Amino acid sequence: MDDRPTDKSAELLPAHERTQATAVALASPVLERAKAPGVAPFPRPQQPGGAQPDYRTLDRMARALMARATQGISPDALVQTVADWMLHLAQAPGKRAELAQTAAMTAARLAMWYPYSVADGRHSAPFAPAQTDHRFADPGWSQWPFNVFVQNFLGAEAWWADATRDVPGLAREREAEAAFMARAAVDVVSPSNIPWMNPVSIAKTINEGGQNLARGAANWLEDFDRMLAGRPPVGAENFQVGRDVAITPGKVVFRNDLMELIQYEPTTARVSAEPILIIPAWIMKYYILDLEPKTSLARWLVERGHTVFMVSWKNPDARDRNVGLDDYRRLGVEAALDAVSAIVPDRKVHTCGYCLGGTILAIAAATLARDGDDRIASMTLFASQTDFAEAGEIMLFLDEGQIMLLDDLMWDQGFLDSRQMAGAFQALRSDELIWGKCIREYVLGERDEMSALMAWNADQTRMPARMHSQYLHGLYLENRLTSGRYAVDGRKIALRDIRAPIFVVGMARDHIAPWKSVYKICLFTDTDVTFTLASGGHNVGIVNPPNGKRSSYQLMTMGRSERYVEPDTWVAAAPSYQGSWWPAWEAWLRAAGSGDDAPPPRMGATEAGLPPLCDAPGNYVRG
Known part of the structure; x- marks a missing residue:
């Protein structure tokens, strides 16, 4: 059957126009099919049984393999x-x-x-x-x-x-x-x-006759062997969890599929009435806040008469690929707050979050405030961002293409390993963390002395695929929290609903959470904010006990009725102090509380279904 056009008027056209008209007529069925809603212009190849192959899976596999080779760099x-x-x-x-x-x-x-x-x-x-x-x-x-x-x-x-x-x-x-x-x-x-x-x-090399080069080669071979075997760096074995670090006495009083809650044993006859709940980041282990006894923030607070609870996050694996950011709010912050309220009933709670822990704490606090829950006595944020419009140099690695590559890598693995994130953080300070280290250890033959903080930094963790993708897309790329587009249970939340006073600590040399980005919480809250700018970086500035080490900080409170002060003006006006900011924060906590004291609460609450499960530091930190 001849399906060519039969319109006689086409024969009156010049030859080249007749050819063009014929081509359009022949293509018209395909073009009409393409215009039909939801219909592809050409049928996709069929597999046996009628299933259609998904070629996008092949694309994701290819990108995931590339991401493995480049350590997540696009x-x-x-x-x-x-x-x-x-x-x-x-x-x-x-x-x-x-x-x-x-x-x-x-x-x-x-x-x-x-x-x-x-x-x-x-x-x-x-x-x-x-x-x-x-x-x-x-x-x-x-x-x-x-x-x-x-x-x-x-x-x-x-x-x-x-x-x-x-x-x-x-x-x-x-x-x-x-x-x-x-x-x-x-x-x-x-x-x-x-x-x-x-x-x-x-x-x-001249003074040692080349012996430094021999030691450097041996150092390189040892590091390479440890890397292939997945073992920690040299010296980390001297800082065992529960033996050398994370040794403040306490009990695990609550556990779910995402976290363990540690309650530290009191050391004073009476304690401040309001307990402190600390939410650390889940990108690394919690015990940066409980390192050696002389540098442990948890121990320092307990010794000053505070009841301290600490969240210890589970180190996820591929089975946790579908754990989302909302799970960290619900099963993490809110579940921990419920447990603390059961152990210390009828008392408000001082809450504190570090890095990502502070971000999820702010989300949870805004959610509770929206829903009329006023259990939070105060909120403290350590190097935590709530607005990501000016998140610093780390944004150089977080454009759409880069995050798509990370999404495909996590889709393949089910999680993102911290070793696949370390390259980006090291690149921000490559002269010190990469090249300087190589010269010292592999050319000069000098081993960097391992410290508790360095051993903690080498204690690798992972992040669930779904959570990290939501975090990168929803907060870093789309900045939903401070733009009024972050929804919890289908309803938007706003930081301005938080009425509890806020204490914020930014670090002057922080490459991960730049202090001016941390400071922007002053733009989005409607309560008293005490901001502290401390010397040091993201980790060293937090592990800052008042033991005489050279450090300094600036501190000033901005009342809810006062006009906004931009960061540079704040730096020029805020008083400067020598020493650690820890005592100033502890004094602020007491002022933000009721001022009452009480006998130490019991460890756990057996009658409420929260018996002590095991000794601190628990099981999840060893995973």
Whole structure:
């Protein structure tokens, strides 16, 4: 049967128009099918039994394999950033001319200085490293020819910083990514990372006759063997959980499929009436807040007459792939709060969250406030973000393409291993955490002395696939919590519903939760907020006992009726104090409570179905 068009008017058209009309007529059934809602223009291949193959699964498998090879870093995102930067730079002749002039001026400054670099110390070098850059602190770097190596490197570093700055048309996010990539690439060729250009490694090798290189090779082989075997780094065995760290006496008084609740034994005859519930991050083990006795925040609080409860999260595996962010709120924070209320009835509870634990605590507190539950006496956030619009350099690794790759990796594994996250965090401080460590341990042959904090950092954890995907998409990418789009049980929540006073601690050198991002909670709450800016980084700034170690902090309270103060203005106005911020926080807790004291509560509540299950630190922390 001939299905060609029979319209005689087509024969009156010129030949090429008749051909075009015939083609359109032949294609019209397919085009009409494509316009039909929900109907594909071409049928998909059928498997035996009528099932259709899902080729997207093959795509996800391929991306998951790539993510395993790259430790979760998306090569597509890197290529797109470089291409975007190059394209915009190619369209900016003025910027290119400026860079050419900068290069010429840099070369001229170096050329004029070279003759004085040999012995004349009266002429200062044209470039100086940043105050936080300690790679060239050794006196050997001021001697020729090493000072020439340093100046050439610093000149190139400055030029590349200019090359990735203020490129017309380049989006701010792309500019930050390009600047980071350029800095990381330049750091690779730093003379401090090249043994035969490093005066420290040269002197060490000469003085020891090469023995340092032999020790370095042995160190590398030992580390490589431990990595393949999945064993912790050298020295971590000296910090065993329950023997050397996490040894504050207590009992596990509640356990579910997601967490254990530890109640610490009292050491005083009377205690503050309001107990303290601490929600640590689940990205690492809880015992950063209960390290050695001299650095344990939990022990320090107990010794000052507080009843302390601590959540210890389960280390999930592939079986927990469907555990979501809401499960951490419901089975974590709210279940722990219910248990504390059963053990210490008729009392409000001071709540405290660290990092991700603080974020989920803020979500839970807003949910409870929305529902009329006023059991929270106060809320403390340690280095915890609630707004993610300016989440710092970690956002360089969290665009749509990067998160899609992580989603596929977690889809394959069922979880995200902390080793697959470590690369991003180390890259933020590559000169110290990657290259500096390699030179010290593998060239100089010097082992870094293991500390309790370092051993804790090496105690790896995992995160469930569903939870981490929801966290990255809902908070980092979409910033739902502070934009009024975060829903719990089908209803939106708002941080402004929280009426309990809030104490917030930000860290001046925090690369994970930048203090200005942490500070933004002042924009979204309607209660008194006491903000503390402490010296130190994300972990060291928290493990800050008042034992005479050099540290400092600024502290100031902003009342709910006061106008908003921007971060830089706050820094200029807030009083400064020497020492640890722990005593100031403990005094704030007492002021935020009722002021009453009472005999210590019993361990657990057997009549309420919460008998002591085992001794602290429990079972989940060993997983």
